[in-house]
Amino acid sequence: MAEFLFTEAQNMFCLEVRRFGQKELLPGVRERARQASYPKELVKKIADVGLLGITIPAQYGGQGADAITLGIAMEESGRADSDACLFVILSALMNFVLGHGAEEVRQEWLPLIARGEKVGCLGLTEPEAGSDLAAIQATAVRDRNSYILNADKNSTTLGMQADVTVVMAKTNPKAGRRGISLFWFPSIFPE
Ligand SMILES: Cc1cc2nc3c(=O)[nH]c(=O)nc-3n(C[C@H](O)[C@H](O)[C@H](O)COP(=O)(O)OP(=O)(O)OC[C@H]3O[C@@H](n4cnc5c(N)ncnc54)[C@H](O)[C@@H]3O)c2cc1C
Numbered sequence: 001m002a003e004f005l006f007t008e009a010q011n012m013f014c015l016e017v018r019r020f021g022q023k024e025l026l027p028g029v030r031e032r033a034r035q036a037s038y039p040k041e042l043v044k045k046i047a048d049v050g051l052l053g054i055t056i057p058a059q060y061g062g063q064g065a066d067a068i069t070l071g072i073a074m075e076e077s078g079r080a081d082s083d084a085c086l087f088v089i090l091s092a093l094m095n096f097v098l099g100h101g102a103e104e105v106r107q108e109w110l111p112l113i114a115r116g117e118k119v120g121c122l123g124l125t126e127p128e129a130g131s132d133l134a135a136i137q138a139t140a141v142r143d144r145n146s147y148i149l150n151a152d153k154n155s156t157t158l159g160m161q162a163d164v165t166v167v168m169a170k171t172n173p174k175a176g177r178r179g180i181s182l183f184w185f186p187s188i189f190p191e
Contacts, residue, residue: 006072014072020049021080029081037161038083046084047116051077052091060110062095086157087119094120097166097182105184109164121162123153123185130155134177138169147171149183163187 006014024045032038046052054070056062063069070092078085091113097120098106112118129135138151151169159165165185172179 006068010068010072013069014076017049017051017073017076018079020051021077021084025077025080025084029083032081032083038087038158042084043087043116043119046077046087047114051088052116053114054088055092056095056110056114060106061114062110087116090120090122090158090162093122094164094166097184100182101184109184118163119158119161120164120166121156121158123151123156123159123165123167125155126151126153133168133180136168136170136180138167139173140169140171140181140183142171147183149185 024042032042043052050063051073053060053062054065054073055067057064070088073088074085077088094113095110098110109118109120113120124133124136126136126138128137138149138153140147140149149167149169151167153159153165153167156162156165164187167183167185168180169183170179171181
């Protein structure tokens with residue numbers, strides 16, 4: 001059976017994130033859990049130690065690290081504060097989504113996400129569509145140079161705090177799951 005062990009560098013990274021979690025994330029975790037939004041200063045601290053740019057390529061201000069390193073960052077940040085871990089996951093997911101997007105959007109957003117200045121979230125789930133994402137009702141209809149997006153989403157983690165939502169909507173409802181597109185939708189909440 002294949003044996004899996006962390007490398008020395010991964011072990012060191014694990015300890016570094018654990019120390020950061022103990023020092024910066026654990027204090028006040030219970031109080032923060034009762035708040036509607038997560039403190040921006042703490043998001044910045046998480047970014048400053050590189051945890052929001054883990055998988056973001058270096059050319060956009062990230063670390064360009066692999067999935068195992070991301071896993072360590074998620075596990076060790078989540079050990080101290082599960083909400084902090086959400087920021088780590090979501091920044092990596094934003095990078096994944098933008099990997100399939102336009103270069104100009106990557107250039108604009110990825111450095112901001114890596115620095116913790118902008119936060120993204122995912123709008124996939126709907127009142128009548130969870131596990132079966134092919135059942136989503138959201139539609140996006142082309143209207144000259146733009147799309148008219150009609151969507152009713154719920155369960156969006158950080159939805160009230162994020163600066164951008166990746167919205168899943170059908171652009172070709174007859175094509176089932178293959179007719180679904182992702183929209184990069186900057187939030188319109190007031191500051
Ligand atoms: C903490 C948390 C954070 C979340 N964050 C986000 C987010 O950021 N963005 C977002 O879009 N959504 C988010 N979600 C929603 C999440 O993706 C959905 O809850 C999930 O997809 C399940 O959908 P549902 O709750 O509608 O349950 P359903 O899909 O209705 O499932 C209910 C139950 O039926 C079972 N089931 C479903 N289909 C089948 C099947 N074919 N065969 C056998 N069993 C089945 C499921 O396993 C489950 O036990 C979050 C959910 C949680 C709990």
